[in-house]
Amino acid sequence: MKRRGDAALRIWRNRSRLLLAVFALIGCGLGARAFELQVLQHDFLLGQGQERQQRVVNVPAHRGMVLDRHGAPLAVSTPVDSVWADPRELLANKDAWPHLAKALSVARAELAARLAEASEREFVYLQRQVTPSEGARIAKLEIAGVHLQREYRRYYPSGEVLGHLLGFTDIDDRGQEGLELAFDAWLVGNPGQEHIVQDRRGQMIKRLQSVRVAQPGRDLTLSVDKRLQYLAYRELKAAVQRHGALSGSVIVLDVHSGEVLAMVNQPGFNPNDRGGFRKAALRNRAVTDVFEPGSTMKTFTVAAALEQGRVTPLTSIDTAPGRLRVGQHTVRDRHNLGVLSVSDILRKSSNVGASRLALAVTPEALWSIFSRAGFGQSSGSAFPGEASGSLAEHSRWREIEQATMGFGYGLSVTALQLVRAYAAIAAGGVLPEITFQKRTEPVEGERILSQRLAAALTQMLEGVTLEGGTGQRAAIPGYRVAGKTGTSKKSTAGGYSDDRYMALFVGFAPATAPRLAAVVVINEPGGEVYYGGQVAAPVFSKVIAGALRLLDVMPDDPRVFQASAGTVGDAS
Amino acid sequence: MRARVVAMLLLTPVLISTALGVVYTQHVSRSLVVQLQEQKQGRDDLNIEWSRLLLERSTWATHARVERLARERLGMHTPSFAEMEVVRR
Numbered sequence A: 001m002k003r004r005g006d007a008a009l010r011i012w013r014n015r016s017r018l019l020l021a022v023f024a025l026i027g028c029g030l031g032a033r034a035f036e037l038q039v040l041q042h043d044f045l046l047g048q049g050q051e052r053q054q055r056v057v058n059v060p061a062h063r064g065m066v067l068d069r070h071g072a073p074l075a076v077s078t079p080v081d082s083v084w085a086d087p088r089e090l091l092a093n094k095d096a097w098p099h100l101a102k103a104l105s106v107a108r109a110e111l112a113a114r115l116a117e118a119s120e121r122e123f124v125y126l127q128r129q130v131t132p133s134e135g136a137r138i139a140k141l142e143i144a145g146v147h148l149q150r151e152y153r154r155y156y157p158s159g160e161v162l163g164h165l166l167g168f169t170d171i172d173d174r175g176q177e178g179l180e181l182a183f184d185a186w187l188v189g190n191p192g193q194e195h196i197v198q199d200r201r202g203q204m205i206k207r208l209q210s211v212r213v214a215q216p217g218r219d220l221t222l223s224v225d226k227r228l229q230y231l232a233y234r235e236l237k238a239a240v241q242r243h244g245a246l247s248g249s250v251i252v253l254d255v256h257s258g259e260v261l262a263m264v265n266q267p268g269f270n271p272n273d274r275g276g277f278r279k280a281a282l283r284n285r286a287v288t289d290v291f292e293p294g295s296t297m298k299t300f301t302v303a304a305a306l307e308q309g310r311v312t313p314l315t316s317i318d319t320a321p322g323r324l325r326v327g328q329h330t331v332r333d334r335h336n337l338g339v340l341s342v343s344d345i346l347r348k349s350s351n352v353g354a355s356r357l358a359l360a361v362t363p364e365a366l367w368s369i370f371s372r373a374g375f376g377q378s379s380g381s382a383f384p385g386e387a388s389g390s391l392a393e394h395s396r397w398r399e400i401e402q403a404t405m406g407f408g409y410g411l412s413v414t415a416l417q418l419v420r421a422y423a424a425i426a427a428g429g430v431l432p433e434i435t436f437q438k439r440t441e442p443v444e445g446e447r448i449l450s451q452r453l454a455a456a457l458t459q460m461l462e463g464v465t466l467e468g469g470t471g472q473r474a475a476i477p478g479y480r481v482a483g484k485t486g487t488s489k490k491s492t493a494g495g496y497s498d499d500r501y502m503a504l505f506v507g508f509a510p511a512t513a514p515r516l517a518a519v520v521v522i523n524e525p526g527g528e529v530y531y532g533g534q535v536a537a538p539v540f541s542k543v544i545a546g547a548l549r550l551l552d553v554m555p556d557d558p559r560v561f562q563a564s565a566g567t568v569g570d571a572s
Numbered sequence B: 001m002r003a004r005v006v007a008m009l010l011l012t013p014v015l016i017s018t019a020l021g022v023v024y025t026q027h028v029s030r031s032l033v034v035q036l037q038e039q040k041q042g043r044d045d046l047n048i049e050w051s052r053l054l055l056e057r058s059t060w061a062t063h064a065r066v067e068r069l070a071r072e073r074l075g076m077h078t079p080s081f082a083e084m085e086v087v088r089r
Helices: A002-040 A042-053 A087-091 A094-104 A108-117 A132-141 A159-166 A178-182 A226-242 A294-307 A342-348 A351-360 A363-372 A399-405 A415-426 A451-464 A537-550 A558-565 B002-060 B063-072
Strands: A054-059 A073-085 A124-130 A146-155 A192-198 A204-212 A247-254 A260-266 A316-318 A323-326 A329-332 A339-341 A482-492 A495-509 A516-523
Touching: A002 A042, A042 A054, A054 A204, A073 A087, A073 A132, A073 A159, A073 B002, A087 A108, A094 A108, A094 A124, A094 A132, A108 A124, A124 A132, A124 A146, A132 A146, A146 B002, A159 A178, A159 A226, A159 A260, A204 B002, A226 A247, A226 A260, A226 A516, A226 A537, A226 B063, A247 A415, A247 A537, A260 A537, A294 A342, A294 A351, A294 A363, A294 A415, A294 A451, A294 A482, A294 A495, A316 A351, A323 A351, A323 A399, A329 A351, A329 A399, A339 A342, A342 A351, A342 A451, A351 A399, A363 A399, A415 A451, A415 A482, A415 A495, A415 A516, A451 A482, A482 A537, A495 A537, A516 A537
Parallel strands: none
Antiparallel strands: A054 A192, A073 A124, A073 A146, A192 A204, A247 A260, A247 A516, A316 A339, A323 A329, A482 A495, A495 A516
């Protein structure tokens, strides 16, 4: 009995041990699994979970507006939607393709080809920058795998009128040309990022934290006056068309502050129409293109002669017989102008007279005044692609070069440099600091001429637009205008061309208390008429007449008050 | 022992009410998030509308158009200098 009992007990004990062992094993297994999940794979699993629920989303930030000096919008970023797809999802959902193709207004085959090409990727743009209403229509279709992304598109309400000055942005709203490029860092918005929790349908449930706060771009107020800009645009375009010219530029400056009030070029382009850009039309010629300034330089030759005390405005210079031999070369006038005073050299634009004056001063003196007036160096406007022109060091000049420099050949300048140098004369000898931004406080420029010299030059330049001067057509009724014409032959491979010219006029008004300086450049007028005084001067007159009226500048021509006294009440 | 029971009886409703509080604030926060989203959407819509109107206005008010209307419809012209009166203050 006892043996049987013992045996039973042992069996029972063994069984219970086995059972315990099995339970212990199960317990260990569970523990190990729990350890694996909770400790070893914890990060991986947590990551997986969060990947399904949590997202870091971009918060778009718009680009700053560009405004004119009176606050009119010139460039505005408006929200648009870009349609993108996850091809892996969309490829599985072929039924929706016809609807989608219709909503995007693309051919079905094209859509299929696009998706097939991108089938390995997770992201493909179907269409960028559709209007918000089109975007809403696509969102309404609720096609799995098709999503919208908020973006901004740049619009330029003034179109071609401000095309060159503003430039444009690329599809990602980054500046590519013009002021959009120059001030990109100021204008650009920094998109933010947010960490969010979303539900199964992709709706945001909770914002966990802001990774980076979105910073919209800052607005930029330009020095440009939209009304003057349009005026300059209209007159330049008309003149370029009338004369069949290749291209042209107009710049209007505030002579005291150096603010650019208007800057236009032809041919132009419409920055809203990204597809239709022609490379040649994109250039802001007023700052990127250089040319030989021709007769417009004579003013500074005269300035050098006056500054050195060689002559006074009334000194007589004999230019007969309209030719001057310098070494092996001959400088010519169009006609024999005989004996001229120094003012008459400017008024009649005599090459011989200017050469004589240039040869009467030291090369250093001539170079110095050209250099002080800002030729041969960048104007500091910071406009992308600005050219600095060229002005050779005086120690390398030969005699003939010194003579031709005197009437503007042998150096090259930009339209901006030219108008800035004349603005210095207008401002009493202080070279203004060029800016495209509206100035809130005055910036003192560098003095390059004495006040007396500037006043003397102004008086002589007034003669150019009066009876008998080459620039009569630049005259503006009611105002006194000072300026200088220029007609420069274009240099070609074998010397100077005889039928390709640049017609120039540069000047300022009103002469008694100058406010505005402007330059008009017409490149290769095609017809019989090609002199600066015939082609460029009328544009100057129209633009500045309109600008003075818009800016409410008091007429300063004393003849006005005598003449108008008789016409009181006769306004019909 | 008695003190424990009393504490438990007191703390249980507190526990339940804070639990409900958590649920409630969760709910409120979610609906606020939804509201925030809606407001942002509204802001975007207004921005879109504003820039559309801005562009529309500048299209209608283009200098070229205003000038053409003034000339053609209203028969206006830029006065020549002879037609002007200069008034000195």
